[in-house]
Amino acid sequence: GIQVEQSPPDLILQEGANSTLRCNFSDSVNNLQWFHQNPWGQLINLFYIPSGTKQNGRLSATTVATERYSLLYISSSQTTDSGVYFCAVSRFTGTASKLTFGTGTRLQVTL
Amino acid sequence: KAGVTQTPRYLIKTRGQQVTLSCSPISGHRSVSWYQQTPGQGLQFLFEYFSETQRNKGNFPGRFSGRQFSNSRSEMNVSTLELGDSALYLCASSLDGREQYFGPGTRLTVT
Numbered sequence: 688g689i690q691v692e693q694s695p696p697d698l699i700l701q702e703g704a705n706s707t708l709r710c711n712f713s714d715s716v717n718n719l720q721w722f723h724q725n726p727w728g729q730l731i732n733l734f735y736i737p738s739g740t741k742q743n744g745r746l747s748a749t750t751v752a753t754e755r756y757s758l759l760y761i762s763s764s765q766t767t768d769s770g771v772y773f774c775a776v777s778r779f780t781g782t783a784s785k786l787t788f789g790t791g792t793r794l795q796v797t798l
Numbered sequence: 799k800a801g802v803t804q805t806p807r808y809l810i811k812t813r814g815q816q817v818t819l820s821c822s823p824i825s826g827h828r829s830v831s832w833y834q835q836t837p838g839q840g841l842q843f844l845f846e847y848f849s850e851t852q853r854n855k856g857n858f859p860g861r862f863s864g865r866q867f868s869n870s871r872s873e874m875n876v877s878t879l880e881l882g883d884s885a886l887y888l889c890a891s892s893l894d895g896r897e898q899y900f901g902p903g904t905r906l907t908v909t
Contacts, residue, residue: 718897720898722900728886728902728903729902732899735896735897784898785843786843786898788841788842
């Protein structure tokens with residue numbers, strides 16, 4: 688199956704700093720999502736980005752599918768950005784879907 | 799539009815018992831997937847249902863089963879519970895199997 692690696696595994700930032708989270712995957716995919724898991728466990732959709740670049744406020748993401756990686760940028764980080772960020776991919780065939788998740792990047796933003 | 803809902807949110811069971819978890823997808827979504835999250839194994843795919851048919855299954859023992867009803871609501875069942883089944887169980891819904899939206903999860907503790 689597809690392997691998904693995320694880096695770094697842990698990240699500590701001061702409020703206001705910028706960061707880049709990386710997701711590498713081992714095979715071609717046509718689905719890629721970034722999630723933020725809140726302290727209660729819910730996965731919050733950040734981006735659906737099988738290719739290209741998207742921006743949403745302080746967050747942006749880029750996926751280069753041909754080179755099998757995606758990047759999540761967080762600018763001017765806030766304490767509310769703390770939590771675990773997951774990248775998940777799939778090879779959607781039109782008849783079935785199964786997301787394979789990375790192991791996540793645990794982000795802590797301090798004052 | 800209401801999000802994905804899961805019930806119950808928390809559950810404590812004893813080894814050997816069985817449990818049923820419920821998931822109501824976003825209105826209009828026909829695909830429902832289930833995932834298990836544990837500290838040791840991370841997020842793992844259990845199964846996916848689309849229009850009442852299981853169309854994809856992860857690598858879990860037969861004690862884990864599911865079904866989907868005509869209104870797209872889904873249930874998953876775990877029989878003969880083991881301590882290792884303690885986990886956060888997440889349900890996701892999707893319009894067509896691509897972008898997935900997750901519910902708040904059911905936290906199951908087996909004692």
